Amino acid sequence: MNGQSALDRFLQTDPQDVGCEEAMGWMHVYVELVAADPATASRYAGIAAHLRACGPCAEDFEGLLAAIAPPAT
Amino acid sequence: MEPAEPTARGGCATLDAALDPDSAAWLRSLGGSPTESDAAQIRLHALLLRIARSEVQRRSGRLKISGPELDDIAHQAANDALMAIIAKIGQFRGDSRFTTWAYKFVMFEVSTKIGRHFWRNPAAPIDAEHWEQLPNRLALDPAQEAEWQELVAALRRLIDTVLTNRQRRIFVSIVLNEVPVDALAAELGSNRNAIYKALFDARRKLRAALVANGYLDNNTSRRA
Numbered sequence: 082m083n084g085q086s087a088l089d090r091f092l093q094t095d096p097q098d099v100g101c102e103e104a105m106g107w108m109h110v111y112v113e114l115v116a117a118d119p120a121t122a123s124r125y126a127g128i129a130a131h132l133r134a135c136g137p138c139a140e141d142f143e144g145l146l147a148a149i150a151p152p153a154t
Numbered sequence: 155m156e157p158a159e160p161t162a163r164g165g166c167a168t169l170d171a172a173l174d175p176d177s178a179a180w181l182r183s184l185g186g187s188p189t190e191s192d193a194a195q196i197r198l199h200a201l202l203l204r205i206a207r208s209e210v211q212r213r214s215g216r217l218k219i220s221g222p223e224l225d226d227i228a229h230q231a232a233n234d235a236l237m238a239i240i241a242k243i244g245q246f247r248g249d250s251r252f253t254t255w256a257y258k259f260v261m262f263e264v265s266t267k268i269g270r271h272f273w274r275n276p277a278a279p280i281d282a283e284h285w286e287q288l289p290n291r292l293a294l295d296p297a298q299e300a301e302w303q304e305l306v307a308a309l310r311r312l313i314d315t316v317l318t319n320r321q322r323r324i325f326v327s328i329v330l331n332e333v334p335v336d337a338l339a340a341e342l343g344s345n346r347n348a349i350y351k352a353l354f355d356a357r358r359k360l361r362a363a364l365v366a367n368g369y370l371d372n373n374t375s376r377r378a
C-alpha cells in the first residue's frame with residue numbers, strides 16, 4: 082500500500098457512525114437481533130459503522146454476543 | 155439508518171405483558187418485598203459474576219493481566235454492574251431480554267476496570283510523544299520511506315496546527331502511544347464517547363487539511 086492510501090484509510094471516518102453513546106445505548110437490542118440473524122447488522126448501518134471503527138465498543142459487543150450465546154453442547 | 159424507537163413504556167402492566175417470562179420474573183423479584191429483592195440481587199450478582207469471569211477470560215489473551223488480578227477485575231465489574239443495574243432498572247424498556255440488558259453493564263464495567271488497570275503498569279508516561287512510531291502506526295513500509303516521508307512530515311505539522319490541544323493530546327495518546335481509549339478516558343476523567351468523538355473529529359480535520367494542502371485526493375473520501 083502506498084503512503085497516501087495508508088494514511089487516507091487511517092484518517093477515514095464514516096459519516097454514518099453513531100458514536101459510542103448511541104451504539105452502547107442500543108447494544109442490548111442490536112446484539113439480540115444479530116444473534117438471531119447476522120444479516121440484520123446491515124439494517125442498522127449507523128451502529129454497524131461504529132462497531133467497525135471503535136475497538137472498545139466492538140470488544141463489548143463481542144463479549145455480549147458471547148454472553149447471550151447458548152452454552153456449547 | 156437508526157433503529158426505530160421502541161414503543162413507549164406504558165406502565166408496568168404493559169411492560170410486563172410484552173416481556174418474556176424470565177425477564178418478567180427478574181423485574182418482579184427485584185422490585186418485590188425487601189426479602190425477595192435481596193434474594194434476587196444475590197442471584198443476579200452470581201449471574202453477573204459468572205459472565206464477568208468468562209468475559210475477562212475471553213479478553214485475557216490480549217491483556218497483560220492474569221490470575222488473581224483478572225479475577226479481581228471480574229469481581230469489581232460484577233459488583234459495579236449490579237449497582238448500575240439496580241440504579242437504572244427503571245430505564246429497562248423491555249426491548250431485549252432483561253439479562254441481555256444486564257450483561258451490557260458487565261461488559262462496560264469490565265472495559266472500565268481494564269482501562270483503569272492499564273495505569274498500574276503503563277508502557278510509557280502519559281505525556282510521552284512517540285513520533286518515531288507514526289509511520290509504524292500508519293502501516294507504512296520502511297523500504298518506501300522516500301515516498302511517504304513528506305506526507306508524514308505534513309501530517310505531523312497539521313497535528314500541531316489544526317487540532318485543538320485536547321484533540322492533539324487524545325490523538326497522540328491513542329495513535330502514537332497506543333493508550334487504550336478506556337484507559338485514556340479514566341486518566342482524563344472523561345468517558346469513551348467523548349474520547350472517541352475527539353479522535354473522530356481529529357481524524358476528519360486532519361484528512362480535510364491534507365486534502366486542502368494537496369497531499370490527499372478528495373475523491374477517496376468516501377468508502378465505496
Ligand SMILES: [Zn+2]
Pocket residue numbers: 100101102104131135136137138139346350
Ligand atoms: Zn465506541
